[in-house]
Amino acid sequence: KQEVTQIPAALSVPEGENLVLNCSFTDSAIYNLQWFRQDPGKGLTSLLLIQSSQREQTSGRLNASLDKSSGRSTLYIAASQPGDSATYLCAACNQAGTALIFGKGTTLSVSS
Amino acid sequence: GAVVSQHPSRVICKSGTSVKIECRSLDFQATTMFWYRQFPKKSLMLMATSNEGSKATYEQGVEKDKFLINHASLTLSTLTVTSAHPEDSSFYICSATEVGTNNQPQHFGDGTRLSIL
Numbered sequence: 001k002q003e004v005t006q007i008p009a010a011l012s013v014p015e016g017e018n019l020v021l022n023c024s025f026t027d028s029a030i031y032n033l034q035w036f037r038q039d040p041g042k043g044l045t046s047l048l049l050i051q052s053s054q055r056e057q058t059s060g061r062l063n064a065s066l067d068k069s070s071g072r073s074t075l076y077i078a079a080s081q082p083g084d085s086a087t088y089l090c091a092a093c094n095q096a097g098t099a100l101i102f103g104k105g106t107t108l109s110v111s112s
Numbered sequence: 113g114a115v116v117s118q119h120p121s122r123v124i125c126k127s128g129t130s131v132k133i134e135c136r137s138l139d140f141q142a143t144t145m146f147w148y149r150q151f152p153k154k155s156l157m158l159m160a161t162s163n164e165g166s167k168a169t170y171e172q173g174v175e176k177d178k179f180l181i182n183h184a185s186l187t188l189s190t191l192t193v194t195s196a197h198p199e200d201s202s203f204y205i206c207s208a209t210e211v212g213t214n215n216q217p218q219h220f221g222d223g224t225r226l227s228i229l
Contacts, residue, residue: 034217043116043118043220044220049216093216102155
């Protein structure tokens with residue numbers, strides 16, 4: 001059974017810092033790995049999707065990497081801003097592409 | 113594009129009430145819709161997967177008679193929490209995938225906060 005773990009659970013940084021959020025998964029047989037942002041009381045916004053055959057994806061200040069063999073993914077946020085404050089969720093998609101297994105998230109707070 | 117609308121955003125009801133939550137794909141046809149439940153400080157847990165015109169597939173431990181799902185059209189799925197009790201209070205989120213995309217990516221609604229008194 002796939003299990004997804006995110007470390008740390010919470011992170012506070014000053015504005016401008018570069019930071020890394022970690023995600024690990026127990027079953028490397030995945031279809032893709034996805035990163036989402038969730039603001040308090042809101043739904044999910046898709047940030048990056050890495051196919052199982054890819055190593056990384058970039059969007060603006062965000063870069064996500066995937067190492068299937070070690071069961072790890074990282075989300076790198078460059079030059080953090082207060083507007084980046086949110087909970088970041090990673091989710092591993094099963095090989096059939098039918099189910100997303102989510103981690104508990106990392107709650108990020110960026111102070112100005 | 114690919115907007116999913118979920119309604120209502122917040123519900124507060126007395127115990128024993130049945131509550132219906134709607135999930136609509138506004139600008140695309142959705143082959144599949146997913147219903148998730150999220151407890152505070154916990155991860156999203158998939159409850160069920162619904163395909164238009166067929167019965168929903170429920171995850172282990174989810175009572176299908178408690179959580180009724182109807183996916184009557186390619187743009188609408190509903191989740192009805194029957195005879196809701198305080199332990200059903202949670203954040204419910206739906207997602208939808210477009211026809212012809214092999215279920216990727218999932219587009220999420222804004223969620224419904226259900227509070228049962």
